[in-house]
Amino acid sequence: MSALSPSTSDLADDAGLSATFDAAPSNVVESTVEPNVIEVENLAAQYRVRVGAASMRDGVFGRFRRNQARARIVPALRGISLTVPKGAVLGIIGRNGAGKSTLLRAIAGIIPPAEGRITVRGQVSSLLAAGIGFNQSLTGRDNINLGALARGLSEERLETLADEIAEFAQLGEYLDLPMRGYSSGMTSRLGFAIAAHLDPEILLIDEALAGGDSKYKERVAYKLWDMSNQGRTLVIVTHGLVAIRSMATSCLWLHQGKIVAHGDPEDVVSSYMRYCRIERSEESFDEDY
C-alpha cells in the first residue's frame, strides 16, 4: 500500500471531487421503470491507420511487395456489452489505450461500430477531447455559438448561452478575444462549460476534470452532481479514481478494448488499484493510471 498511497492522494487532488461528493446524496436509480438510456450490445470498433511510403524507393516499388501494409487496422474495442439506466453515473477507467475514448465516441454516434449495436435514448452532449473542436483564430464567443449551432440549438438560446458559458468557465473579457490567446486551462474549462450547458439528457465527458484550479473543480463537481440529480445520465472517463468512488453509480474497467469488470464502483476501483500495484511492481515505473 505504501507504494500506492502517494499516487492516490495525487489522484484525489487531481480530481478535486472528494470533498464535494462525500456530502452529496446518493443517486436513486429506478431502472425498473425507465428503459436503459444506453444499451451496448456486443460492440466492436476499429480504427484504420494509413501508413505512407516511408522512402522514395518504397513509394516506387513498395506496391509490388506483398508484405507492404498500406493501412493497418487497429482494433479498439471487442465484445463490449453494457447497459446504463436513466440517471446513472457511469465511470470508465483503464489505462491509456484501453478504448475508453473510443467507447464514448461510439456511444455519441461519432464513430460507427464495426460489429454490434448501440441504442441511445435521449439527446447527447459530449466533451470528448478537451481543447479540440475549436477554431483557434475565432473568439471564444464564436466558438461557443458554432458548437451550439452544430448541435442544433435554436437562435434564441444562443443569445444568453455564450454569456452563461463564459461565466461558468470564468473567461471574463477573454470571451471576445481569439482563442489563440487562451491558456490550456481556459480552453479545457470552456470545453466542459459548453458540453454541460447544452442541456443534454446524456452527458459524455472524457477527462474533463483535468485542468483548472481546485475552486473550478469544485464548480465542475457541483455542476455534475446537479445534472445527475436532475435525472441526467453521465458517462465519465477519468483517471481520477476518487471521483469515480464518490460519484459513480457503476464503474466500467476496460483493458485492451475488453471489459475487465463492470459493477459497483468501490469493488471495481479496488481491483483496478490492485492490478495497477502489481503492474507497478513488475514494471520499473509507470505513471499510467
Place this chain on the structure above:
Amino acid sequence: MPASKYPAMARLFDTRTDAKADEPVVNVYEPHTVDLPHVATYFRGVWERRLFLTSMARSDIKGKHADMVAGQLWALLDPICQAFTYWILLSILRGGGQRGSAEGLTLLVASIFLFGLTRDALTEGARSIIKGRGLILNTVFPRALLPLASVYKSLLQLGPAALIYLIMHVIAGRPFGIGLALLPLMLLLQTVLNIGLVFLMSTATVHLPDMSNFIGYVVRLLMFTTPILYTVEALQKYPAVKKLLLINPIFPLFAGYHEILRGGMPTVSQVLLTAAWATFFLVIGTRTFLRHERSFALHI
C-alpha cells in the same frame, strides 16, 4: 452545497429553454455500410442547421483576417490587389495603351474572380472535412454542413470582388446587355457544380490525403484550359485544341460568362452543357459523400 454560493449557476438551471429536450430521441448505431441514408431526411437536418452553415462561413472569413491590421478591410483589398496585379500583367504583355486592353482586362479580372469560386471548392472545400476534425470528433451533425459552408463562404467573398469589378466595368465603359439577366442562372449552375465537386473532393481527401497535394496541379491545369487568360475567339485558329478543351466542365460556363460580360447572351448549348455538368457532379458528389460520411471520424 448551498446553491446561493453559485448565483450564476442557480439562474442557469432555471433557464432551460431547449424545447427539444422534451421530445424522445432514440438513436441506434449499427455497423457502417455504404448504403445511402434517407436523402430527404438528411437534407432536412442540414436545412435545420442552416444557421450553423452561414455562421461558420462568416466566422471563417472573420478569422482569416482577425490578426491583420487592416482586418476585415482585406475582404475589399484582396480583390483590388488581384485586379491590380492583372492590370500590370496585361499592361506589360500588351505594351500598354493598346486598343482592346480595357475589354481584355475586365474579362480577365471577372474570370479570375469567378474562377475563384471553383478553385476554392477544389482546394479549401476539399479540405473542409479534415479542417473540421475537432468538430467532427466531438459532435454529431450532418457532415455535409462543412463542405457546404465552404461553398457559401466563397460566394460571400465574391460580394466585394463583384463590387470592385462593377466599378471597373463602368470606368472602362463596358456594355450592359440583356444577357446580364442570365448571370444569376450561370452563377447558380456554377454553385451547383461546385457543391458536387466539393462533396466529391472532400470525401476523396479524407480517404486519400495525397489528394490535397494533387489538387493544386488539377486547379492549375483547369485554369489554363478554361477561357480565363484568353478568350474563346483566340482559340479559333486552333480548332483541334478548342474541341479538346470542351471536355473541361467549366469551359462552356466561362465562355458563357464572357458573352454576358461583353453585352451578349450565352448560347443555349453553353447553358445546357453547364447544366448537364452541374447535375452530373451534384449527383455523383452527393452520393459519394453521403455513403462515406459516417466513416469520416475513423479516418481523420
